[in-house]
Amino acid sequence: MSLVVPRSVRRPLPRWVEIGVLPLVNVALAFLVVGIIARIIGVDSFHALKLLLVGAFGSSESIGYTLYYATNFIFTGLAVAVAFHAGLFNIGGEGQAYIGGLGCGLAVLALDRYLPGPLLILLAILAAAAFGAAWAAVPAWMQAWRGSHIVITTIMFNFVASALMVYLMVNVLIAPGSMTPQSRGFADSASLPSMQAVLKSIGIAVAPSALNLAFVLALLSSVAVWIFLWRTSWGYALRTMGHNAEAAIYAGTSIRRMTMLAMCLSGALAGGVAVNELLGVHHRIVLDFPAGYGFAGIAVALMGRSHPLGIVLAALLFGALQQGGAELSFEIPAMTREMVVVIQGLVILFCGALAHLPRPWLQALFGRRG
Numbered sequence: 001m002s003l004v005v006p007r008s009v010r011r012p013l014p015r016w017v018e019i020g021v022l023p024l025v026n027v028a029l030a031f032l033v034v035g036i037i038a039r040i041i042g043v044d045s046f047h048a049l050k051l052l053l054v055g056a057f058g059s060s061e062s063i064g065y066t067l068y069y070a071t072n073f074i075f076t077g078l079a080v081a082v083a084f085h086a087g088l089f090n091i092g093g094e095g096q097a098y099i100g101g102l103g104c105g106l107a108v109l110a111l112d113r114y115l116p117g118p119l120l121i122l123l124a125i126l127a128a129a130a131f132g133a134a135w136a137a138v139p140a141w142m143q144a145w146r147g148s149h150i151v152i153t154t155i156m157f158n159f160v161a162s163a164l165m166v167y168l169m170v171n172v173l174i175a176p177g178s179m180t181p182q183s184r185g186f187a188d189s190a191s192l193p194s195m196q197a198v199l200k201s202i203g204i205a206v207a208p209s210a211l212n213l214a215f216v217l218a219l220l221s222s223v224a225v226w227i228f229l230w231r232t233s234w235g236y237a238l239r240t241m242g243h244n245a246e247a248a249i250y251a252g253t254s255i256r257r258m259t260m261l262a263m264c265l266s267g268a269l270a271g272g273v274a275v276n277e278l279l280g281v282h283h284r285i286v287l288d289f290p291a292g293y294g295f296a297g298i299a300v301a302l303m304g305r306s307h308p309l310g311i312v313l314a315a316l317l318f319g320a321l322q323q324g325g326a327e328l329s330f331e332i333p334a335m336t337r338e339m340v341v342v343i344q345g346l347v348i349l350f351c352g353a354l355a356h357l358p359r360p361w362l363q364a365l366f367g368r369r370g
Contacts (some may be wrong), residue, residue, distance in 0.1 A: 017366060023305070030346040041339075052324035052327070056323045056324030064195065068276070073318045075272035080297045080301035082266045083150075085239050085242045086258055087242035090136065092135075094161070094293070096267040100273065102164075104124045105183060107126075112187035112189060124190065129269075132274075137260060137263060169286075181286075183285040192280040196208050196211070221269060237253045238262055241255060241258045299314075
């Protein structure tokens with residue numbers, strides 16, 4: 001029986017289909033195209049998929065690295081989503097994470113000889129959020145008070161942040177006697193505990209990995225964003241502005257203040273990448289630690305429909321692609337790192353630009369069921 005029904009008969013998709021089924025169909029279409037490409041280059045697509053899954057979830061170590069990568073995607077996905085709910089397209093997460101790392105590192109370098117570990121880590125986290133928020137506040141102010149477009153200014157600020165960090169790391173913050181542009185190492189008290197150590201303390205043995213308590217912070221941030229957006233008056237005003245700015249103005253909402261609030265929160269969340277990378281893994285300020293997470297966060301937010309739960313699930317997918325792709329390229333030389341980037345790009349394409357491609361089919365299916 002054909003599932004094609006007249007457009008006038010089609011009903012809106014149920015919310016659970018919109019949030020859960022539609023993204024899964026998009027991912028399935030992306031992997032279908034990936035399978036076709038794999039066959040063209042002479043790779044068994046089912047074997048490649050098996051290696052990808054085993055590389056991402058086949059051991060406690062691989063799961064740890066998958067969650068470690070997902071932590072960064074959660075932070076940047078939430079950053080994009082908060083701004084998007086306000087009708088703002090913040091693509092400056094890369095620069096905001098970078099400057100957040102500067103704040104985080106400066107706080108530790110200045111205070112790690114004087115403060116106890118818990119207080120030092122708390123101040124470093126707050127500094128990362130504050131510096132990320134401050135970096136996002138400048139393009140927010142330029143749009144709110146000067147009419148500059150937020151997309152253009154946030155793009156420009158990514159490059160400014162990168163140039164600033166290169167200058168500081170090469171000329172100011174570089175460790176004495178070091179040939180590599182990186183700061184001196186942080187004191188041991190400034191390190192976030194690894195999840196291996198935390199789980200070991202409660203009797204659970206897992207293999208060592210880069211996963212640390214920043215993952216818990218990312219999950220708590222997801223809950224906090226949900227509460228803010230859907231359970232507070234400020235979140236309601238912010239979402240109202242994103243849906244209809246004129247209605248928000250009529251209701252007494254200050255568009256300028258909401259623009260500043262949304263972008264500052266967005267920048268603060270992007271600063272969480274610095275917490276995961278600098279406090280959890282590198283234990284010093286290094287160059288290029290954002291590693292494209294700010295841009296990938298756009299795709300994570302789109303795939304997650306800008307909802308914290310959807311963002312967490314999308315981040316897990318991208319974390320699995322990041323970790324499983326490394327295993328895939330190691331086991332199958334034909335599946336190079338560039339091919340893994342192609343896989344990520346296809347997922348982004350189908351979940352972003354082609355997100356509504358399966359919609360008529362699903363509307364037809366659920367329209368007939370209705």
